[in-house]
Amino acid sequence: MSSFDLFKYGLVLLLPAAYLARRYTRSAAPPPAPDTAPADEKPVKSIMQAPRDDLAPPKDDPFTLEQLKEFDGSDASKPIYVSIKGTVFDVSAKADVYGQGKSYNIFAGKDGSMGLGMSSLKDEHAVPDYRGLNDADRKVLDDWHGFFTKRYNIVGKVIDHPVKESPNVETAEENPTSNL
Numbered sequence: 001m002s003s004f005d006l007f008k009y010g011l012v013l014l015l016p017a018a019y020l021a022r023r024y025t026r027s028a029a030p031p032p033a034p035d036t037a038p039a040d041e042k043p044v045k046s047i048m049q050a051p052r053d054d055l056a057p058p059k060d061d062p063f064t065l066e067q068l069k070e071f072d073g074s075d076a077s078k079p080i081y082v083s084i085k086g087t088v089f090d091v092s093a094k095a096d097v098y099g100q101g102k103s104y105n106i107f108a109g110k111d112g113s114m115g116l117g118m119s120s121l122k123d124e125h126a127v128p129d130y131r132g133l134n135d136a137d138r139k140v141l142d143d144w145h146g147f148f149t150k151r152y153n154i155v156g157k158v159i160d161h162p163v164k165e166s167p168n169v170e171t172a173e174e175n176p177t178s179n180l
């Protein structure tokens with residue numbers, strides 16, 4: 001292989017890695033906030049899964065935080081649930097990221113709203129009480145709620161969530177420039 005080939009392959013490998021690192025590094029760029037492309041920006045092809053048009057009507061089944069734990073991906077015969085601001089989503093279709101030992105398993109079987117708002121994967125941040133978030137991080141959290149609403153079936157709501165505020169789903173719905 002010539003040194004030019006090595007250079008080419010190096011670029012092919014490094015550029016996406018650099019892009020992802022920049023996109024997700026808190027200090028370098030805002031946290032991963034889906035659905036927030038400014039109006040004057042051309043839509044960019046997203047690395048995220050596309051919204052779905054085959055979602056079931058949202059269900060209203062009650063879950064306690066304790067009951068949610070059953071759906072953390074540790075039992076492959078059960079669905080995997082992620083709750084955001086008390087809305088419970090069935091993310092079983094993405095067991096490759098939410099399943100046991102996978103990158104976002106930290107959010108499975110619980111309501112990890114605070115961690116989502118902070119763009120943190122730390123265990124201690126994956127808790128339901130997000131009242132400590134600043135406005136920017138609340139916006140990130142609402143954007144995640146919108147992101148999940150467009151991609152996952154809603155199976156219920158958390159009845160003992162510490163925050164009694166209804167999710168602001170407008171953020172994502174009102175953004176016509178969204179390419180996610």
Ligand code: HEM
Nearest residue numbers: 020021024025032047048049094097104115116119120121
């Ligand atoms: C360098 C750090 C990171 C990289 C390279 C990265 C990369 C990615 C990629 C490639 C996806 C798409 C996955 C797929 O559709 O299969 C994704 C989705 C996602 N990321 Fe990250 N990420 C990073 C950090 C974070 C952090 C800190 C959070 C914490 C909130 C986070 C939360 C998520 C969530 C919730 C999804 C959506 C998965 C889904 O349901 O489709 N990521 N990330």
